[in-house]
Amino acid sequence: MTESKIDHVGLMIKKAMEEESSGNRNEAAKIYKAAYKMVMEIASHSTGKLKQKRLNQAASLKKIYESIGGEAVEEDRLSEGRKILETLNIEPPEIPKVTFQDVAGLENVKTEIMSKIIYPMRYKELSEEYNIEFSGGMLLYGPPGTGKTFIVKAIANEVKANFINVNPSTLYSQWFGQFEKNISLLFRAAYLLSPSILFFDEIDTLVPKRSGSESDAARRGVSQLLTEVGGLTSQKDRNVFIIAATNNPWGIDEAILRPGRFDVKIYVPPPDYESRKKLFQLKLSEVKHMGYIDYDELANETERYSGADIEFICKKAVQNVFMEVVKTGNKIDVSMDDLLQVISQIRPSIDVGLLKKYQDYILNL
Ligand SMILES: Nc1ncnc2c1ncn2[C@@H]1O[C@H](COP(=O)(O)OP(=O)(O)OP(=O)(O)O)[C@@H](O)[C@H]1O
Ligand SMILES: [Mg+2]
CATH class of the missing domain: 3.40.50.300 (P-loop containing nucleotide triphosphate hydrolases)
Known part of the structure; x- marks a missing residue:
């Protein structure tokens, strides 16, 4: 069984060499890497001198694919980085979708x-x-x-x-x-x-x-x-x-x-008038059932509300309407009143005292 695996490794190496000599370095490195993994696997089932021999063979294969570089090495680099974050209990890295x-x-x-x-x-x-x-x-x-x-x-x-x-x-x-x-x-x-x-x-x-x-x-x-x-x-x-x-x-x-x-x-300041308007537009843009919305009025009513507050207001207003629709079976639109009602129920999370503290800090920089 192991012998036939080793024969297979031999064939892989031959294939990798062919790829390399025809200039397909990336492909060659990938095959050498697959061969390396297979030899490591074989080594794990071997003992004594044979095991050492297989480990040495694996090490040589690793050296080869690392010297060629390309995607095969790139993968190792990223997976080592991910592993470290995992041991540190940090969430996996990602390229975020927010633009x-x-x-x-x-x-x-x-x-x-x-x-x-x-x-x-x-x-x-x-x-x-x-x-x-x-x-x-x-x-x-x-x-x-x-x-x-x-x-x-x-x-x-x-x-x-x-x-x-x-x-x-x-x-x-x-x-x-x-x-x-x-x-x-x-x-x-x-x-x-x-x-x-x-x-x-x-x-x-x-x-x-x-x-x-x-x-x-x-x-x-x-x-x-x-x-x-x-x-x-x-x-x-x-x-x-x-x-x-x-x-x-x-x-x-x-x-x-x-x-x-x-x-x-x-x-990073709290949103100004224009930004608040934009925040409402952005946070409501994906809702299909919108009535007439006066974004200027919403911005006027939300001084000292943070972006997170505005996001919450939008979600809550839409949620309220959704509950109403579920109850009545009647697909109504989200209206200005729905939004203004939620605004009246929650307080801005940024107070004047806090803003003053930032202003003083900036002045003393
Ligand atoms: N300027 C903004 N544009 C768009 N969305 C915003 C903006 N500010 C806040 N938000 C919304 O509010 C949510 C919370 O914002 P975020 O977590 O970035 O705040 P933060 O400044 O990091 O707060 P904290 O200091 O509490 O960590 C975001 O997920 C986003 O949806
Ligand atoms: Mg934060």
């Missing part, structure tokens, strides 16, 4: 991101000719529900990068050395999965302002993070971007905001 068209307003945030991330990534040679430097990382801050996470997903879609969503609590560990190790592993995964965007949500919980009473583990974690960000910044050929978000910029360790670190800070 810039789905983002209402935030024009200056988009422009900033285009010039600091998207263009340098897209026009690498040109940016080198003009000595455009990549920033370290970018920090988005602002009230809850204003689209920070959402816009980062749109950026990842724009550059077709893997979006890696890191919730700091999954990285933290009190075991000696484990927190730093997790941070390095995370950056290794981001590199393997590149082009990628490493997104640290709620960065203030990962690197809180120093109080003098933090644990050694926490201190070492921060310093590891800074080392990794610094390492990335100095890379010319950059394909990993780091973006962090927080509601709480005044609660972050200032060391991470220095040049070469998270040195581009962007305020």
Whole structure:
């Protein structure tokens, strides 16, 4: 049985060589890789000297396909990156479906991101000719529900990068050395999965302002993070971007905001009048049964409501109408009244005091 498998491997190698000599390198690498896997399998059923011989053969096959490169190697790289994220309990990376068209307003945030991330990534040679430097990382801050996470997903879609969503609590560990190790592993995964965007949500919980009473583990974690960000910044050929978000910029360790670190800070404000109008239009665009809607009035009625609030209002109003339709069997349209009624029932999630806090923070930057 094993003998016939080994014969089969022989045939595969012959085929791979033929492909290679006719210039089909990608195909050749794939066949060598399949042969490698088969020899590994055979080795797992062997013992003693024979096992060692098979392992050596497998190692040579791996070297061959790795030296050819192409998709076969690419797959290994991505799957290693995915495995690391899995061990860190981070959700699998993906290229998000959200696009810039789905983002209402935030024009200056988009422009900033285009010039600091998207263009340098897209026009690498040109940016080198003009000595455009990549920033370290970018920090988005602002009230809850204003689209920070959402816009980062749109950026990842724009550059077709893997979006890696890191919730700091999954990285933290009190075991000696484990927190730093997790941070390095995370950056290794981001590199393997590149082009990628490493997104640290709620960065203030990962690197809180120093109080003098933090644990050694926490201190070492921060310093590891800074080392990794610094390492990335100095890379010319950059394909990993780091973006962090927080509601709480005044609660972050200032060391991470220095040049070469998270040195581009962007305020993500609550939606203005035009953006609120756009938000209602976007969030209702997929509903088939819409009556006449006065979007100006909706925008007027929702000052200090966040994008997330507006999304909720739309969902709730449509849900109410749907329940009515289910009850009566009568397909009615969603009306202005349905929306205004929900608006009157929920309070804006952003209050004046909070806005003032952001304004003061910006003034003191
Ligand atoms: N500018 C916007 N354009 C389109 N949708 C938005 C916008 N802002 C918020 N939303 C909607 O609100 C939801 C919540 O937004 P998101 O999670 O990005 O907010 P956030 O700023 O990250 O909030 P938090 O600070 O609480 O993490 C999004 O999934 C999106 O549907
Ligand atoms: Mg968020």
